[in-house]
Amino acid sequence: MPMSKMRRQPPALSDVIIIGGGHAGSSLAACLGAAGLNVTVLERGLAKAKRDARLDGRTLALSFRTMQVLRQAGVERLIKSDACPILDIRVADQDSPSFLDFRHKEIGDDPFGWIIENNLFNRALEKRIGQMKNVRVVNGAAVKAMERDDVSARVILEDGRSFEAALVVGADGRKSLCRELAGIPVYGWSYKQTAIVCTIKHSKPHHNVAVEHFQPGGPFATLPMTKRRSSIVWTEKTAAAEALMKMDAREFTDLLQEKVRSYLGDITLERFSCALLTLPATRVPSLSPLRGERERASRAGEGGYRTRFSYPLILQHAEHYTAKRLALIGDAAHGIHPIAGQGFNLGMGDIDVLAEELVGASRLGLDLGNSDLLRRYEKRRKFDNGNMVLMTDVLDRLFSNSIAPVQAVRRFGLGVVQRLPRLRHFFMRTAMGG
Numbered sequence: 001m002p003m004s005k006m007r008r009q010p011p012a013l014s015d016v017i018i019i020g021g022g023h024a025g026s027s028l029a030a031c032l033g034a035a036g037l038n039v040t041v042l043e044r045g046l047a048k049a050k051r052d053a054r055l056d057g058r059t060l061a062l063s064f065r066t067m068q069v070l071r072q073a074g075v076e077r078l079i080k081s082d083a084c085p086i087l088d089i090r091v092a093d094q095d096s097p098s099f100l101d102f103r104h105k106e107i108g109d110d111p112f113g114w115i116i117e118n119n120l121f122n123r124a125l126e127k128r129i130g131q132m133k134n135v136r137v138v139n140g141a142a143v144k145a146m147e148r149d150d151v152s153a154r155v156i157l158e159d160g161r162s163f164e165a166a167l168v169v170g171a172d173g174r175k176s177l178c179r180e181l182a183g184i185p186v187y188g189w190s191y192k193q194t195a196i197v198c199t200i201k202h203s204k205p206h207h208n209v210a211v212e213h214f215q216p217g218g219p220f221a222t223l224p225m226t227k228r229r230s231s232i233v234w235t236e237k238t239a240a241a242e243a244l245m246k247m248d249a250r251e252f253t254d255l256l257q258e259k260v261r262s263y264l265g266d267i268t269l270e271r272f273s274c275a276l277l278t279l280p281a282t283r284v285p286s287l288s289p290l291r292g293e294r295e296r297a298s299r300a301g302e303g304g305y306r307t308r309f310s311y312p313l314i315l316q317h318a319e320h321y322t323a324k325r326l327a328l329i330g331d332a333a334h335g336i337h338p339i340a341g342q343g344f345n346l347g348m349g350d351i352d353v354l355a356e357e358l359v360g361a362s363r364l365g366l367d368l369g370n371s372d373l374l375r376r377y378e379k380r381r382k383f384d385n386g387n388m389v390l391m392t393d394v395l396d397r398l399f400s401n402s403i404a405p406v407q408a409v410r411r412f413g414l415g416v417v418q419r420l421p422r423l424r425h426f427f428m429r430t431a432m433g434g
């Protein structure tokens with residue numbers, strides 16, 4: 001081989017390297033790209049896998065504030081027709097006939113948020129980033145190591161390629177390698193609960209109402225979607241959830257039907273093709289919760305289709321969001337219970353603040369990896385996120401049980417919130433993203 005070919009390639013330069021092209025990484029790339037920064041996104045998965053329809057069965061509740069950030073990045077117009085507005089939210093405690101009713105009209109004309117399918121959101125982000133000449137996405141790029149010094153940060157892939165920038169952003173999810181390589185400790189625990197996610201078509205209209213019903217095993221939520229459909233997030237203790245996952249589709253539908261008949265009418269389950277689940281797990285590592293699901297689907301007699309997906313629930317919070325020339329965002333920094341549908345919205349809060357800091361520094365010609373900037377980012381985000389981590393944890397503990405005195409206290413609490421408009425408005429604004 002000629003000497004020139006053997007020589008190591010110089011690292012590719014950009015302002016910011018984002019590791020992980022999931023929701024958080026791609027959204028940050030869109031925000032920074034729209035502001036003119038040079039960005040490289042390194043994603044170990046395949047672009048095609050992300051694009052494929054309904055790969056994980058999940059939807060996202062995008063809060064009003066999240067949508068504002070997406071508007072600035074030019075993403076909102078690409079998702080508006082697929083996103084269903086949430087106009088009212090109803091919260092009920094087990095079999096209690098009274099419920100908490102949040103109506104958006106009480107505080108203005110804007111919806112609380114929007115529900116969109118994960119894959120459609122991914123597709124829109126991919127499209128928006130694809131329009132930007134200053135954003136480069138490298139798929140099949142599994143990061144192995146990082147080197148950071150006073151001048152720059154270098155990221156090395158498993159295949160030997162390397163990339164250099166002033167700042168590395170770790171958007172690589174709950175099992176963040178960036179966090180691990182920087183030695184940032186993380187605390188957390190398993191909820192011993194599993195969320196089962198599916199999509200239903202129904203005979204009655206949902207009237208854009210999101211319903212959350214607290215049960216002893218965990219919350220049961222119906223979230224309004226476009227085309228007279230709703231997304232179900234049914235949380236149970238893990239053993240009970242496993243039994244639900246093993247049922248055949250008919251049995252599962254009958255149980256679900258009982259829960260929603262009174263307000264959604266007759267239902268049918270949407271079917272998701274299993275074809276992509278045959279991809280080797282190592283090539284699509286973010287799909288690890290789905291391993292074995294294909295076999296389960298065929299055992300359940302769904303003939304190459306799946307009707308539901310399961311996600312074990314954990315809480316996780318990093319002790320620091322930054323290290324030398326490194327910032328963590330999204331699930332790499334925090335993972336919360338989906339009880340309030342705020343996981344990604346917290347990540348969007350990180351993105352909003354980090355993008356503001358980086359764009360400001362870039363305009364002033366400052367080093368984008370400077371420690372003052374990183375300190376400010378951590379200070380502006382960690383406290384707020386910590387509050388949401390705590391709030392979702394307390395909510396789950398308070399509502400996911402049938403202990404009589406606790407039940408009495410929470411029903412009293414729901415009644416108080418329903419009767420006090422100022423308190424109700426506070427919760428409504430929190431749902432919108434503050």
Ligand SMILES: Cc1cc2nc3c(=O)[nH]c(=O)nc-3n(C[C@H](O)[C@H](O)[C@H](O)COP(=O)(O)OP(=O)(O)OC[C@H]3O[C@@H](n4cnc5c(N)ncnc54)[C@H](O)[C@@H]3O)c2cc1C
Pocket residue numbers: 019020021022023024025042043044045058059060061062141142143144171172173174176177195197233285286311329330331332338341342343344345346347
């Ligand atoms: C059942 C359920 C329901 C939810 N509902 C809502 C909701 O309604 N609203 C809401 O706001 N949030 C919700 N969430 C939370 C939301 O889904 C997550 O917060 C969000 O998807 C996290 O995005 P992320 O980009 O931070 O992480 P991820 O989606 O995990 O993305 C990380 C990316 O990094 C890549 N990666 C990892 N390691 C490497 C590496 N070494 N090299 C290169 N790339 C790498 C992965 O391939 C992946 O693409 C829900 C979560 C669950 C489980």
